[in-house]
Amino acid sequence: MPKRKTLNVALIGQGFMGRTHSNAWAQVSKFFDPPLKPAMHTVCGQVGESPDFADNWGWANWSTNWRKVIRSDEIDIVDIATPNYLHAPMAQAAIKAAKVVCCEKPLAGTLSDARKMAASAKNTGVKTFVWYNYRRCPAVAFAHKLVRRGKVGRIRHVRAFYLQDWADESVPLAWRFQKRWAGSGAHGDLNAHIVDMMRFVTGEQITEICGAIAETFIKRRKRMIGAAAGGIAAGLKSSRKTGKVTVDDTVLFLARFSGGAVGSFEAARQATGNQNRNGFEINGTKGAIRFNFERMNELEYYDATTDRAVQGWTTIICTHAPDHPYVDAWWPDAHPIGYEHGFVNMAYDVLRSVAGKKPTVEIPDFADAYQTQRVLEAALISGTKRRTVKLSAVR
Numbered sequence: 001m002p003k004r005k006t007l008n009v010a011l012i013g014q015g016f017m018g019r020t021h022s023n024a025w026a027q028v029s030k031f032f033d034p035p036l037k038p039a040m041h042t043v044c045g046q047v048g049e050s051p052d053f054a055d056n057w058g059w060a061n062w063s064t065n066w067r068k069v070i071r072s073d074e075i076d077i078v079d080i081a082t083p084n085y086l087h088a089p090m091a092q093a094a095i096k097a098a099k100v101v102c103c104e105k106p107l108a109g110t111l112s113d114a115r116k117m118a119a120s121a122k123n124t125g126v127k128t129f130v131w132y133n134y135r136r137c138p139a140v141a142f143a144h145k146l147v148r149r150g151k152v153g154r155i156r157h158v159r160a161f162y163l164q165d166w167a168d169e170s171v172p173l174a175w176r177f178q179k180r181w182a183g184s185g186a187h188g189d190l191n192a193h194i195v196d197m198m199r200f201v202t203g204e205q206i207t208e209i210c211g212a213i214a215e216t217f218i219k220r221r222k223r224m225i226g227a228a229a230g231g232i233a234a235g236l237k238s239s240r241k242t243g244k245v246t247v248d249d250t251v252l253f254l255a256r257f258s259g260g261a262v263g264s265f266e267a268a269r270q271a272t273g274n275q276n277r278n279g280f281e282i283n284g285t286k287g288a289i290r291f292n293f294e295r296m297n298e299l300e301y302y303d304a305t306t307d308r309a310v311q312g313w314t315t316i317i318c319t320h321a322p323d324h325p326y327v328d329a330w331w332p333d334a335h336p337i338g339y340e341h342g343f344v345n346m347a348y349d350v351l352r353s354v355a356g357k358k359p360t361v362e363i364p365d366f367a368d369a370y371q372t373q374r375v376l377e378a379a380l381i382s383g384t385k386r387r388t389v390k391l392s393a394v395r
């Protein structure tokens with residue numbers, strides 16, 4: 001455990017997640033009172049990216065040499081916010097340097113990388129965390145607590161979906177559409193979130209995949225001009241030339257849970273009309289809950305134990321402290337919070353965990369995120385082989 005009361009953070013990545021993480025490290029001590037304070041020490045970008053990012057977000061230093069930054073004795077926490085193919089080399093270097101390691105989701109682009117990352121973390125005892133940020137929406141954290149309190153009863157059905165519609169023909173061949181950089185498409189990007197979220201909310205494990213479909217609707221996309229390896233930086237222009245998309249645009253699969261429930265999972269990037277519909281519905285013997293991130297402050301609850309004459313869905317605005325997690329750090333009742341707050345909530349729980357204190361709700365470490373990665377892999381095997389796949393057979 002780092003000795004300092006102030007932990008020096010090195011962030012690697014200046015894209016979308018570089019922004020959400022920068023905001024989280026900048027805001028966490030303003031809204032929470034973490035037992036250890038983060039100092040925004042260094043941000044690493046790619047050669048060709050702008051160092052202005054560091055000034056804009058309040059990072060004291062900027063570098064393009066992530067290996068050197070990770071090895072620096074001045075750094076306590078390494079935060080990886082890069083495309084999936086870089087998670088493993090960066091995390092392994094950070095574990096070797098005995099740093100605290102935070103890594104964006106999915107843990108890795110491949111099960112093999114994820115397995116090695118989890119093994120290194122286990123063998124060294126280094127503290128690791130994975131940014132499955134949706135666990136830290138107050139409504140999702142509260143859903144987790146309602147299930148723990150038995151308000152839903154024994155779970156019979158889990159219906160999870162993460163539907164977007166941004167990836168139309170106009171979007172060029174970025175890293176997210178190429179297997180060598182991303183590992184998979186909507187599956188590792190979006191099913192990763194809902195698999196983690198359903199394991200978290202139900203408290204159960206997925207034991208079997210009973211069929212899956214993967215489809216790529218847009219087979220070729222315009223290449224990006226001047227794209228660095230992985231074509232990462234946002235805003236790159238696209239050329240006339242096209243390249244083959246080598247990952248899925250959508251994956252759907254059916255699953256069994258350890259408590260006996262059955263479930264469906266659907267991830268899609270061209271589900272027209274769903275801009276960021278990350279959600280679920282869980283049906284149990286005593287009631288049901290449902291969530292849609294597009295209305296992220298609300299959780300719907302159905303109490304099946306009341307008089308049938310008055311049963312109906314209740315919409316709970318999850319902004320009431322202390323009943324709803326995290327909200328005492330933010331605003332009064334019915335003053336909604338947003339997407340970025342989940343990341344600030346996570347930074348708080350990372351700092352609590354590093355200080356040896358309990359997080360507000362469980363945080364996935366590499367070992368936990370590896371379980372999610374096994375489910376993703378099992379679904380891909382089921383889709384390819386067109387058969388049922390037991391999780392016990394996927395390591």
Ligand code: SOE
Pocket residue numbers: 016164189190
């Ligand atoms: C793109 O699908 C994306 O940015 C995901 O990568 C994030 O994890 C999700 O929170 C929003 O959409």
